[in-house]
Amino acid sequence: MTNNYLNAAALLLASTAVTAEVIRPTGSTAGQVRWQEQGNRSDDFESGSLNPSIWQNAPASLNVGAWTFDPSNAYVSNGRLVIETTQETHTRAFQDSCWDGVAGGSSQTVQRQLFYKSGAVRTSAEGVYGFYEAKIKGVEMFPGLSPAFWLYSDGHPFGDRNQPGQYVDYSEIDIVELQQADWRSPTDVDDQFDMDHNLHARVEENGQIVWKRPKQNPDQLLHYRAPFDPRLGFHTYAVENRPDRITWYVDGKEVGSQVNKWWHRPMHMIFSQGLRRQLIKYNAACQRADPNPDNVVSAGFPNQARMQVEYVKVWKAQPSVWIEQPNQYQSTSYSNTGSMDVTVSYHGGSDYFVSNDTYNGITLNLIEKNANGLVRVVKSVNDASTTTDAKKYAGDTELTINLSGVTPTAQLPSGHFYALAPVFKSSNGSIIYAQSAVADIKITGSNTGNVSVTGVNLTPANTSLSVGSTKQLNASVSPSNASDKSVYYYVDDTRVASVNNGGLVTAKKQGTTRVTVTTNDGTFTDFTNVTVTANTTTPPAESGIEDASFESGNLNRWNKSWGNVSVVSNNAKSGSKAVYLNGSGGAVQIIAVEPNTTYTLKGWGKVSAKGQNVQMMAKDFGGSNRTIKFTSTAYTQKSLTFTTGSNNTTAKIIFASGNKAFKSWGDDFSITKQ
Structure with a gap:
């Protein structure tokens, strides 16, 4: 069992940082959007x-x-x-x-x-x-x-x-x-x-x-x-x-x-x-x-x-999150038998948005601090709707923190205090914290009858399941009479597996990942290692590539992409979306493969004018790189084959252009095992 504090170091850095005065748009407020x-x-x-x-x-x-x-x-x-x-x-x-x-x-x-x-x-x-x-x-x-x-x-x-x-x-x-x-x-x-x-x-x-x-x-x-x-x-x-x-x-x-x-x-x-x-x-x-x-x-x-x-x-605008009018929260006392409504504002950034990874939208933490920084995360609540197309770019969300069982401020150790710290994961891969936490939140009430959480145990410690199957995990909160036994789950690599709020794991593709459970009281954690194997009872899927047709509208699954690459709602081969390279850039995804196995990679591509080209590649699979070019202004399908090395379990799939003057589109990629 591993009982530790979630993201303690990161929250410490975020909540103690001092931001220098900067020039910003007329009417904007310091400490909110980073410009x-x-x-x-x-x-x-x-x-x-x-x-x-x-x-x-x-x-x-x-x-x-x-x-x-x-x-x-x-x-x-x-x-x-x-x-x-x-x-x-x-x-x-x-x-x-x-x-x-x-x-x-x-x-x-x-x-x-x-x-x-x-x-x-x-x-x-x-x-x-x-x-x-x-x-x-x-x-x-x-x-x-x-x-x-x-x-x-x-x-x-x-x-x-x-x-x-x-x-x-x-x-x-x-x-x-x-x-x-x-x-x-x-x-x-x-x-x-x-x-x-x-x-x-x-x-x-x-x-x-x-x-x-x-x-x-x-x-x-x-x-x-x-x-x-x-x-x-x-x-x-x-x-x-x-x-x-x-x-x-x-x-x-x-x-x-x-x-x-x-x-x-x-x-x-x-x-x-x-x-x-x-x-x-x-x-x-x-x-x-x-x-x-x-x-x-x-x-x-x-x-x-x-x-x-x-x-x-x-x-x-850089990805930003903040709490407007912090004084209204600092000047109000909140009972530990009730709740606290907090309006969190955010800006996904001019070129980015709120991701559904890690925090699954905007998250608000009630944290305990002292002069040295973060002590622990006391309560946590999030709004997953802030990752939808209608809300992911910017806006406000009202989050309600259940204060049941929270130790009153007056009963905290000397020098300790509560603060509000909003956070989210950006589509650029960064964890975004407020420029400063809202400190000195006053919690009142009695601690009589409250039993604090001391740990959590997640079983089984290791689990193996095949693609498409599910597994129920069980979280046991200590002590058994703890006042707040609520927990939440997240998975490190959502390409390999997913997990719901009840701890049910669904295997998505071959690979390994970790599922972590966290208690809301004290944010104690434990984890399970998950290994996903091939489903031998069904033929290989046409596409072992996540979001192969870009219908999610983002590049979250193509998380190794670089340069001038985006998902657009036009020029699709099928569906409504395609990947677009506006000059030099590449859509890149690391996929799971089996050693000593031959694969065929297929994809559709096109360029904006004659004389241009864009490449589809397979790399880092244990053999010489394989490349094929698209040169037509109309969608054409190309394919290439490659054989993995004896110790290789991953390969890198790339759709890329190295010329800043070229424009190109790609769609409907797939990979099959021979």
């Missing part, structure tokens, strides 16, 4: 000029509107980015698909007369998920110009245009568009207090690429009327793009949120200033905004036509 600044898209404009390692000035691809973006119209002055609009009559070559007055025809190059120039700068680097914030002052002139801070994808049509699933050709998130003077209705025209935070996309529907615009799609439209005039001072405008939601902020206050349906493309960050009402006019026949030769205004340019940006910051 990591992204230097390739952040700038305070103190260098005296545009930083060429960050910014591209007036990229040519943006010159498609009724004005011209010119590099001289965007510059740094007095520690601020300035984007100004000037009245300059000029001509510019224009690919006109409405040269004959009919929209949608073949284009011709025409020399178009334009009347204004403006500025635009975008980041060289692209990004997807994260928090984007800038401090901006609008232009004095109104109406006619629209200072804008936004994200957009470039390089469309992308190489995966003809692939199955709903294709997204273009993604755009408008963090803010100021002073647009737009029309909400024929009798409702925006003034300078109205601002837009909208979503645009171009997607495939029924074989056609169609625009998804905000006014036609209310779930992409967010209009906000500010309590200030953006022309008169600097204010912060921000958006957080998460895999599940997109949320906008003004001066640190949330002003709206939408479900993230199509905004998963890598996007540039951009500041620009475009023309609006009175300086352009709508051409209904061509379905576009055209120059307005009937109203060419020069007064106020450029002195009243300069937007300014004091700074821009981009952060990635």
